[in-house]
Amino acid sequence: MSLLARNLCVRRSGRWLLANVDIEVQPGEVLAVVGPNGAGKSTLLGALAGDLSIDSGCVEMAGRNLQQISLQQRAERRAVVGPPPQMAFDYTVADVVSMGWLHGDRFGSAFAADALSRVLQRCDLGALRQRIFMSLSSGERQRVQFAAGWLQVWPTPDDPAARWLLLDEPTANLDVAHARQMLQLLRHLTADNTGVLVVLHDLDLATRFADRVLLLESGRVAGLGTPDTVMTPERLTAVYGAPVHVEYLPALNRLVVIA
Numbered sequence: 616m617s618l619l620a621r622n623l624c625v626r627r628s629g630r631w632l633l634a635n636v637d638i639e640v641q642p643g644e645v646l647a648v649v650g651p652n653g654a655g656k657s658t659l660l661g662a663l664a665g666d667l668s669i670d671s672g673c674v675e676m677a678g679r680n681l682q683q684i685s686l687q688q689r690a691e692r693r694a695v696v697g698p699p700p701q702m703a704f705d706y707t708v709a710d711v712v713s714m715g716w717l718h719g720d721r722f723g724s725a726f727a728a729d730a731l732s733r734v735l736q737r738c739d740l741g742a743l744r745q746r747i748f749m750s751l752s753s754g755e756r757q758r759v760q761f762a763a764g765w766l767q768v769w770p771t772p773d774d775p776a777a778r779w780l781l782l783d784e785p786t787a788n789l790d791v792a793h794a795r796q797m798l799q800l801l802r803h804l805t806a807d808n809t810g811v812l813v814v815l816h817d818l819d820l821a822t823r824f825a826d827r828v829l830l831l832e833s834g835r836v837a838g839l840g841t842p843d844t845v846m847t848p849e850r851l852t853a854v855y856g857a858p859v860h861v862e863y864l865p866a867l868n869r870l871v872v873i874a
């Protein structure tokens with residue numbers, strides 16, 4: 616019961632942005648999508664979310680064609696976390712994160728308040744909850760955006776079905792500690808029957824935290840598998856057209872990617 620694309624093709628202005636992409640995001644896994652600028656990462660995320668039209672192939676969520684799933688059902692099953700939005704009004708952090716909560720009082724106000732508090736705390740936003748969103752730094756806003764997405768797919772008592780979180784460069788404005796913390800959170804929330812697809816430019820973060828990596832090059836799959844099989848120096852150097860060093864560091868007991 617995955618979120619998957621089969622033979623996915625997206626064409627715009629006479630150009631293939633994605634060509635014959637097969638990909639599956641399973642609940643319980645973190646799949647990192649990497650590749651050079653313009654490789655098609657955001658396009659793939661948009662297609663899997665159902666936010667942009669595809670030209671051939673299909674996208675399915677838990678065995679159903681995405682086009683046959685209502686917008687409400689889609690929103691309850693998958694959240695998209697993109698760049699932080701501009702807000703015209705003085706919404707607080709708690710207001711913005713609460714926008715991710717789709718269930719109103721269906722499970723009681725205490726359940727909703729508890730979910731909000733937990734998400735704020737886990738995203739290190741507890742002290743900022745009454746701050747005006749637009750007064751935050753870009754990294755703080757990014758964490759708020761992530762928190763709203765997480766709340767959107769928060770497990771509810773009556774519905775154990777799989778959910779997905781799709782994130783487009785969520786660490787772009789984060790310092791080293793918060794970037795690691797976010798990837799650790801993503802790993803943690805997969806335990807709640809949630810699948811994570813995360814677009815990353817940081818190849819080392821992808822190698823360290825993802826279960827699998829999809830490497831895109833000009834809209835095609837240039838590699839898909841565990842980090843140690845995809846993140847080879849030869850492949851990365853060829854795809855990025857710049858030297859990329861990959862080495863196992865015994866002191867850290869992991870592969871390190873230096874670009």
Ligand SMILES: Nc1ncnc2c1ncn2[C@@H]1O[C@H](COP(=O)(O)OP(=O)(O)OP(=O)(O)O)[C@@H](O)[C@H]1O
Binds near residue numbers: 651652653654
């Ligand atoms: N509507 C469109 N018409 C024509 N070309 C488009 C359209 N939308 C996107 N593209 C092009 O498709 C390619 C893939 O874009 P996409 O945003 O998916 O890349 P990306 O891998 O996310 O890149 P980045 O790392 O720079 O964010 C780019 O070359 C982009 O210019």
